Amino acid sequence: MGLFGFGKKKDKTDKTTKAEDEDVKAAKAANEAARADSELAQKTAAAALPEAASDYEGRGEERGPWDVNDENVPDYDEYLDLGAYYLPFLQHIELRIKASRATRAVLGSTTTYYNSSLEVEAYAAPKTMGLWEDWREDFLAANPNAKAVDGVFGTEILLPVEVSGGKKVLTRIVGVDGPRWMLRGIFSGNAASDPDSEETRKLNEFFSNIVVERGDEPLAPRDPIPMHQPVTPGERKAAAAAEEGETAGEGKEHLKDIPNRPDGPLSQDQQTEVKTTLSRGPMFSEVR
Incomplete structure (x- = not known):
């Protein structure tokens, strides 16, 4: 026991x-x-992006959109190169390239993320001052239905737009000034109407992570910065490898033979069309 x-x-x-x-x-x-x-x-x-405010502070230091020459610019080797700017990676998006029907020149891009979209265009700006404030005031004066509000990118514009069937949808227009450039984004869907939406957060971050390359072309203020067809990271690496051992020129010499790349400023009144759809998987690897 x-x-x-x-x-x-x-x-x-x-x-x-x-x-x-x-x-x-x-x-x-x-x-x-x-x-x-x-x-x-x-x-x-x-x-993180700041709370809604009338000014957007910290660009180029704490947050973007970035310039290629910013000291804290993120590594954009794996970004998609469109000439005027580099787009970061984001899963589950569809990318449409906007091009001129007459010249086929690329004018901008539209990124769709679930029920939201973001249209991005880059413009030349004066050396000594920004462009967004003047552009915004002109736009508000010409559109009585538009109104200025405080947002995460500073003062933004809310504009109701009538679509097919007479239905009105809200768009949200933002602008950020950088060194001799302005990046404009037009948000629609949930990203324009619901500030607490996950889609809004994701596309805000996507826009803030874009890296702009102004280039040295002589452009007048408000001229669109020249763009080209999408060049994937793999294509850039292959081009760099092919040029290894040769004398490299300044700038994007490996992109000089891209078809339909404009030599100078673009006209702002050109009609546009969907040029390319890029389905994003783990990387920018397929253009369909």
């Missing part, structure tokens, strides 16, 4: 010890997870 009783006591003690060990391990795992969540939250907070 004594041995039997001792055995029960030992078994109970072993179970208690094991349970305590498991509790310690669980506590350590919880602490590590909490630490990781805290570090992630700190990183996210540092890169």
Whole structure:
């Protein structure tokens, strides 16, 4: 009986010890997870877009859209190159390229993400001052239904637009000034009407991560910055590898033979059409 009783006591003690060990391990795992969540939250907070305001501060230092010459510009080697700007990676998007019907010159891009879309165009701006404020005031004066509001990119414009069937949808127009350029974005769908939508957050981040390359072309203020057909990271690497060992020119010499690339400023009154649809998988790899 004594041995039997001792055995029960030992078994109970072993179970208690094991349970305590498991509790310690669980506590350590919880602490590590909490630490990781805290570090992630700190990183996210540092890169997060600001709350709605009339001014957009920190461009080129804490957040974008970025210029290729910004000190803190993100690594855009894996971005899609459209000439005037580089588009970052985002899963589950469809990209349409806007082009002139007459010249086939690329004018801009529209990124669709679920029930929202973002149209992006880049314009030349004066050397000593921004373009967005003047453009915005002119636009508001010409469109009585438009109104200015505070947004994450500073003062933005809300504009109801009538679509087929007489239905009106809300668009949200933003502009950010950089060194001798202005990047304009037109949000529609949930990204224009619901500031708390996940689609709004994703497309806001997408716009802020764009990297602009103004180039050295002599352009008048408000001239669209010349663009070209999409060049994937793989295509850029292949072109660079093919040119290895040769004397490299300045700028984007490996893109000089891209068909229909304009040599100078683009006209702002050209008609546009959907030129290319790019379905995004893990990388920019297929143009369909």
